[in-house]
Amino acid sequence: MAEVEETLKRIQTQKGVQGIIIVNSEGIPIKTTLDNSSTVQYAGLIHQLVMKARSTVRDIDPQNDLTFLRVRSKKNEIMIAPDKDYFLIVIQNPSD
Amino acid sequence: MLFIGSSRSKRSSLDGSDGTDQPSRTPRVLDSDGKDVTPLSLHQAESGETQAKPSKLFMEEVLSSSGSESSSSLFCSRFSTLSFETSLTSATETSSPLTSLPQPPTPHEVPREPDTVTEEILDEVVDICLTETDSVSLLDIPSTLVSEDSDDAETVRKTNIQYTELCKRRLCSDKFVAHAAQTFWGAPKDKEVQCDNIVMVDEGTVAKVWDIWDSFHNQHESPASVEANYLLPSTVDTIKGPEEDGERSDCHSFSSDPQRVLLSKSLLSSLVIMERSILTNIIHPKLAAYKGLPILKDPDSVPEDEQGSQEAEDRPLTPTLEPLWDFRCEITNECSVTSMVWNRKNPDLVAVSYGDLDSTKHRPTFICCWSLKNPMWPERVFQCHSCVTSLDFSANRPSQLAVGMLDGTVAVYDVRRPDSEACVASSSNCLNRPLHPVWQVIWTKAEMRLTGREREEALVSVSEDGRVIRWAFSSSGLDNIDLMNLGRLKVNMSSDVFSAVTPGFCIDFHPKNYGIYLIGTGSGLIYTCSVFNSKHCLEMYQAHTSPVNHIEWSPFSPDLFLCCSADWSIQLWKRGHFAPMLSFTSTQRVVHTAKWSPDWPTVFAAINEQQLEIWNLASDVLTPTIVHYNTPGAAMTELLFAPGTDCALVGGSDGQVTVYNIKNLNVGQKNQVDGLEDVIRSRLVVCSSTQGELQTDSHHI
Numbered sequence: 066m067a068e069v070e071e072t073l074k075r076i077q078t079q080k081g082v083q084g085i086i087i088v089n090s091e092g093i094p095i096k097t098t099l100d101n102s103s104t105v106q107y108a109g110l111i112h113q114l115v116m117k118a119r120s121t122v123r124d125i126d127p128q129n130d131l132t133f134l135r136v137r138s139k140k141n142e143i144m145i146a147p148d149k150d151y152f153l154i155v156i157q158n159p160s161d
Numbered sequence: 162m163l164f165i166g167s168s169r170s171k172r173s174s175l176d177g178s179d180g181t182d183q184p185s186r187t188p189r190v191l192d193s194d195g196k197d198v199t200p201l202s203l204h205q206a207e208s209g210e211t212q213a214k215p216s217k218l219f220m221e222e223v224l225s226s227s228g229s230e231s232s233s234s235l236f237c238s239r240f241s242t243l244s245f246e247t248s249l250t251s252a253t254e255t256s257s258p259l260t261s262l263p264q265p266p267t268p269h270e271v272p273r274e275p276d277t278v279t280e281e282i283l284d285e286v287v288d289i290c291l292t293e294t295d296s297v298s299l300l301d302i303p304s305t306l307v308s309e310d311s312d313d314a315e316t317v318r319k320t321n322i323q324y325t326e327l328c329k330r331r332l333c334s335d336k337f338v339a340h341a342a343q344t345f346w347g348a349p350k351d352k353e354v355q356c357d358n359i360v361m362v363d364e365g366t367v368a369k370v371w372d373i374w375d376s377f378h379n380q381h382e383s384p385a386s387v388e389a390n391y392l393l394p395s396t397v398d399t400i401k402g403p404e405e406d407g408e409r410s411d412c413h414s415f416s417s418d419p420q421r422v423l424l425s426k427s428l429l430s431s432l433v434i435m436e437r438s439i440l441t442n443i444i445h446p447k448l449a450a451y452k453g454l455p456i457l458k459d460p461d462s463v464p465e466d467e468q469g470s471q472e473a474e475d476r477p478l479t480p481t482l483e484p485l486w487d488f489r490c491e492i493t494n495e496c497s498v499t500s501m502v503w504n505r506k507n508p509d510l511v512a513v514s515y516g517d518l519d520s521t522k523h524r525p526t527f528i529c530c531w532s533l534k535n536p537m538w539p540e541r542v543f544q545c546h547s548c549v550t551s552l553d554f555s556a557n558r559p560s561q562l563a564v565g566m567l568d569g570t571v572a573v574y575d576v577r578r579p580d581s582e583a584c585v586a587s588s589s590n591c592l593n594r595p596l597h598p599v600w601q602v603i604w605t606k607a608e609m610r611l612t613g614r615e616r617e618e619a620l621v622s623v624s625e626d627g628r629v630i631r632w633a634f635s636s637s638g639l640d641n642i643d644l645m646n647l648g649r650l651k652v653n654m655s656s657d658v659f660s661a662v663t664p665g666f667c668i669d670f671h672p673k674n675y676g677i678y679l680i681g682t683g684s685g686l687i688y689t690c691s692v693f694n695s696k697h698c699l700e701m702y703q704a705h706t707s708p709v710n711h712i713e714w715s716p717f718s719p720d721l722f723l724c725c726s727a728d729w730s731i732q733l734w735k736r737g738h739f740a741p742m743l744s745f746t747s748t749q750r751v752v753h754t755a756k757w758s759p760d761w762p763t764v765f766a767a768i769n770e771q772q773l774e775i776w777n778l779a780s781d782v783l784t785p786t787i788v789h790y791n792t793p794g795a796a797m798t799e800l801l802f803a804p805g806t807d808c809a810l811v812g813g814s815d816g817q818v819t820v821y822n823i824k825n826l827n828v829g830q831k832n833q834v835d836g837l838e839d840v841i842r843s844r845l846v847v848c849s850s851t852q853g854e855l856q857t858d859s860h861h862i
Contacts, residue, residue, distance in 0.1 A: 066423065066424055068429055069423060069424070069428060069429055069432065072429065072432040072433065072436060073432065075436065075537065075538060076432065076435060076436050076439060079436075079439050079440065079443065079537075080443050081439075081442070081443065082439060087422070087423070087428070089419060089422055095419040095422055095423065096419075096423065120369060120371070123369070123370070123371030123374075124369055124370045124371060127370055127371040127373075127374030127375070128374075133434065133438070135438070142442065144435060144438050144439070146431035146432075146434060146435055148427050148428070148431060150421075150422050150425065150427070151422045151425075151428060153428065153431045153432065153435060155435050155439065157439055157442060159442040159443055159445070
């Protein structure tokens with residue numbers, strides 16, 4: 066538990082990190098550093114995206130599975146680490 | 162109609178075709194013998210009186226009116242019992258023929274009861290008569306046509322005329338009045354019926370490829386575990402929202418407890434990966450420079466000041482060291498770096514030991530494993546009880562790290578395990594362990610190769626008391642065998658000189674010939690020894706006056722080695738020549754370490770306390786090509802080249818490990834081993850001229 070907390074704190078203090086959200090598999094945010102409305106929005110939208118991405122990967126080869134997803138946009142980068150129990154979402158702006 | 166009889170020709174005279182009114186007159190058929198073979202009627206009078214009568218009557222009627230019938234001419238004899246309607250008036254008689262079912266024709270001959278079947282009976286000729294059953298009329302619509310020749314043709318004609326006149330009169334006559342009649346309808350009634358609401362639900366799923374695969378593979382598992390497996394998102398077309406899908410498909414999973422998620426191991430690993438990704442994003446250009454990849458400009462970042470970049474291009478390309486990044490975190494801030502080593506298998510992993518060689522100060526001592534992907538936090542931290550002086554990763558088992566400590570302990574750590582159980586083996590239980598500081602540990606491959614397996618590796622350490630020990634794993638930690646004891650060393654078979662206890666500071670095994678190794682001692686002597694001979698050394702090289710700090714074979718050229726010592730000099734030797742080929746001195750400071758570059762044969766680097774020097778033998782043997790001064794306040798203590806890249810790591814006394822990129826060294830692309838050989842050969846020429854003088858002086862002790 067302590068390691069998780071420490072790592073979370075370290076990530077948060079890295080350069081350019083705008084927010085961290087941990088969402089459980091039902092789409093309910095467990096831990097977040099953003100405000101509520103953004104959190105809910107991210108959680109809902111990203112859940113669908115991850116499902117689609119995972120479905121795509123597994124359709125091509127059912128023994129394969131999605132391990133990491135990065136979405137690079139103009140303003141920032143969204144990194145998603147999916148798992149069967151949760152999603153870990155970090156939004157970073159590296160050129161900040 | 163078949164007749165099976167004797168094969169006699171028959172003569173038949175049929176005259177019923179004209180349809181006369183004489184039903185009693187029957188045609189008679191006589192065969193050639195005169196026998197009467199008249200076919201009998203189908204309907205016999207014996208079958209019953211009651212039946213015969215109506216049919217007889219009927220027959221008469223039929224035949225009587227046969228003249229008026231057009232169809233009766235089809236019958237040539239009185240076989241048929243078809244019913245005919247003669248006129249509309251004989252409607253009552255229509256039913257009778259229908260009701261009179263055809264009777265089975267009585268056989269002409271009743272067969273005898275066969276009580277005894279004798280030969281004679283069998284041979285008898287029996288006449289069998291087959292007859293047709295009565296025809297059954299199913300529908301009969303009599304014709305309404307009346308022939309003009311019939312008797313009541315006249316009456317029919319009259320009736321017809323009357324009818325047409327009636328129809329004419331109807332139209333404009335008062336006798337006929339249109340009158341409506343009401344049909345009686347039953348009164349309708351509303352009746353209510355109630356039933357349960359039939360709920361209809363539309364459901365659809367998309368069976369994707371992985372869905373099918375999952376079902377196949379999960380059918381053998383228990384149901385509980387199936388639910389704990391990952392959720393199968395099927396696109397369900399229901400009125401419920403998408404949130405409910407998640408609930409429904411995973412109602413038994415454990416994720417409903419957020420605490421559980423936060424405590425799970427997979428979250429920690431995901432966080433580690435995430436941290437690395439974030440940091441890689443941040444230091445991306447530096448990492449690219451490290452790996453020698455071209456740095457791609459981020460199209461979305463703000464364009465830099467153009468003037469500055471132009472100036473940079475104008476400057477001539479001098480060899481420089483460009484600092485890329487530091488491995489630093491808060492726990493290492495107080496310690497100094499004592500040793501660094503790369504992992505043999507994973508080129509991104511470096512183990513760094515921190516501590517203080519000055520044993521009076523009680524500073525914390527530990528080993529950190531850093532990954533290139535995360536310069537802000539080490540992957541592993543191992544605490545040690547005593548200051549670590551030397552590290553080496555094993556080649557056969559890449560996760561094993563050998564550690565030599567100041568109190569004489571040699572230990573082996575497994576970096577895959579967490580800190581508390583990382584020490585796999587230690588020499589602390591060993592009886593014969595060195596009690597003096599171990600200055601270097603090294604893994605080396607054995608001379609013999611066991612069939613099919615890789616060369617066995619042995620751990621060798623050299624310590625202050627002059628012992629060179631080979632360690633082996635045993636049940637209770639490490640076991641040792643003395644390879645060499647420098648104190649009891651005989652250099653020559655002839656002489657009997659025992660040298661005093663000399664501490665061994667460094668050791669290096671020959672890269673090709675695993676049985677030969679070099680030892681640098683505290684008295685400045687360098688010995689070449691063999692693994693198989695623990696009493697004698699092969700050669701002795703004497704040039705240094707102070708302890709030899711580091712010794713290393715050249716990875717490119719056989720029999721060349723480099724050593725540095727506290728007498729401010731670095732010497733380059735060739736094995737067999739007892740005077741150094743080349744000697745390098747640049748400053749008047751203790752040279753902590755000198756290492757060959759793993760990529761460039763003519764390049765080596767050295768550090769003394771204040772500066773890092775990079776020497777390129779191909780360009781200049783007198784002065785170092787690059788001299789880099791460190792930041793004031795911190796001394797450089799350790800150096801490590803990064804194989805495969807242009808970079809070097811430098812460890813300082815402030816706990817900081819800096820990665821430098823060596824730029825513009827101009828080593829050229831040709832086979833550089835030749836360059837080194839050339840240098841050596843040129844020196845050999847010089848040396849040979851003075852060889853004669855030297856040989857008398859250099860002595861084999």
